[in-house]
Amino acid sequence: MRLETQSVTRAGANLEATVAGDGAVTVVLLHGYPFDRTMWDPQLRALAARTTVLAPDLRGLGSSELGDGAGDVRTHADDVVAWLARESTSRVVLMGLSMGGYVAFEVWRRARERVAALVLIDTKPTDDSADAKKARVSQREAIREGGMSAVVAPLLDAVLGSTTKASRPDVVEHVRRMILHTKPAGAMAALDAMRTRPDSTPDLAGIDVPTLVLVGEEDGITPPNVARDMAHAIPGATLVTIPAAGHVTSLEAPELVTRALRTFLDGLALDTRH
Ligand code: MLT
Numbered sequence: 001m002r003l004e005t006q007s008v009t010r011a012g013a014n015l016e017a018t019v020a021g022d023g024a025v026t027v028v029l030l031h032g033y034p035f036d037r038t039m040w041d042p043q044l045r046a047l048a049a050r051t052t053v054l055a056p057d058l059r060g061l062g063s064s065e066l067g068d069g070a071g072d073v074r075t076h077a078d079d080v081v082a083w084l085a086r087e088s089t090s091r092v093v094l095m096g097l098s099m100g101g102y103v104a105f106e107v108w109r110r111a112r113e114r115v116a117a118l119v120l121i122d123t124k125p126t127d128d129s130a131d132a133k134k135a136r137v138s139q140r141e142a143i144r145e146g147g148m149s150a151v152v153a154p155l156l157d158a159v160l161g162s163t164t165k166a167s168r169p170d171v172v173e174h175v176r177r178m179i180l181h182t183k184p185a186g187a188m189a190a191l192d193a194m195r196t197r198p199d200s201t202p203d204l205a206g207i208d209v210p211t212l213v214l215v216g217e218e219d220g221i222t223p224p225n226v227a228r229d230m231a232h233a234i235p236g237a238t239l240v241t242i243p244a245a246g247h248v249t250s251l252e253a254p255e256l257v258t259r260a261l262r263t264f265l266d267g268l269a270l271d272t273r274h
Helices: 037-048 073-085 099-114 130-146 152-159 162-167 169-181 184-195 201-206 224-233 254-268
Strands: 003-010 013-020 026-030 052-056 092-097 115-121 211-216 238-242
Touching: 003 037, 003 073, 013 037, 013 073, 026 037, 026 073, 026 099, 037 052, 037 169, 037 254, 052 073, 073 099, 073 184, 092 099, 092 254, 099 115, 099 184, 099 201, 115 254, 130 184, 152 169, 162 169, 201 224, 211 224, 211 254, 224 238, 238 254
Parallel strands: 026 052, 026 092, 092 115, 115 211, 211 238
Antiparallel strands: 003 013, 013 052
16 A cells, blocks of 8 residues: 655645555545644554545644744645645545644635535634633743643643543553654744634535534543534534544544544545546
């Protein structure tokens, strides 16, 4: 099976992605903050058995350079569109977890003709409240002064579910590593992008492609009631709640997430080739 690293240069940065498989349908996996594309490791091979999978590192995060405009979710969406321009398919299945979901909403607004289906994982449509914006600024300041080690403990506590914290040291370690490997400048830019992102709630009723909403039962950042309301607002959306998982479901409950994604993809019967 094809499994390779590809890169694209755009807006002052070299961006990297993993590309796997050779299927007619292309699935794009957008990771959250402050993570990288390795958060899709458990899904990559399983999905690539039947599809082409493109998993980029968002600008400034993972192995992708910062370049220009990383503090704006629109730049991240334009990066995704640049990746799509290299694909041989006209439309893709766009999957985003948390910040990846915020970027997916922006891709929907900018290039919905490229989106055949959406998967919104542990994410929410609303913009930041005033308090959330203040918290972004404080976290930014803590990172500026002390680097990622200054925020790793509270972030781990917030993103992981209680089951993972109690019983999955390997997952805790993977998430800790992703956070500590994040470049502070990239993290600060991502915080700016999330703080300034627009409200996507008005877009939900107009989403007219098959949509799966997936949420960890123990997700305290984008909790199940938020996912339920979002799924209700998107015509025909399916909601799947993943037991014993927090905000990083792809790692916390890998088999259940892979199964939910495969079931959704099987039900689409898509051929997105030109
Ligand atoms: C993420 O996982 O991308 C972040 O937790 C999202 C957020 O802080 O709003």
